[in-house]
Amino acid sequence: MASATAASSIAAPSSAAVPQHRHIWIITGPAGCGKTSVAEYLASTFTLPYLEGDSFHPQANIEKMANNIPLTDADRWDWLILLRDQAVAALSSGASGVVLTCSALKRKYRDVIRVASYNDNNVLVHFIYLSATQELLLQRVHGRVGHYMKDSMVKSQFDALEPPTVDERDVMSVDVSGDFASVQQLALEVVNQVMASDAVIVQPTQA
């Protein structure tokens, strides 16, 4: 039978896993892949600020998309730089990480966000790419109500898309063909893996 002694009943100070970096988590993929629900889930699970990339588009971009006109590279540059600046600002305000949604369809768009870590060695950028077929996203966008982006725009998103390649080592791909709960679980596993590899174990200082 275990018996607690006076000495063993005093809890020893425990070691702690402390992240070495601050993290920008970008949830990416074409319209309708589920960026919003994954981002909200991760932000609430890890208590991080959440930036909805679409809400930073200038009105001219929203009007184009609402009128079924795909954005060009020129339409996106300033928006991408603004998203990067907003993410960096969230970290500068003291957050240990920030979750950002951004379609980031092309490699050069992802490169714009990557600059955040070139400018600050304490910052790591990670892309969680929500992978789906065009057919599935057509169905999901078709079923969505009250959004300016209609299913007629899904094809143009895939035309522009440059799916991340294996040499983009900061990208983790998540298959979103499952239901909400299973997609959220896959995204959670990805974040947990990165956080585990970034952690150092800090032993408590002895009094």
Ligand SMILES: Nc1ncnc2c1ncn2[C@@H]1O[C@H](COP(=O)(O)OP(=O)(O)OP(=O)(O)O)[C@@H](O)[C@H]1O
């Ligand atoms: N795993 C899922 N299973 C079923 N439906 C889903 C799933 N994920 C998202 N949806 C639905 O698909 C639609 C598109 O999802 P959502 O708006 O989150 O995508 P998004 O990537 O944020 O899109 P956008 O870039 O256009 O803002 C929504 O109606 C959402 O409820």
Ligand SMILES: O=C(O)[C@H](O)[C@@H](O)[C@H](O)[C@H](O)CO
């Ligand atoms: O780069 C783009 O073409 C845009 O960011 C789009 O992806 C939309 O903002 C989004 O899909 C809204 O539905």
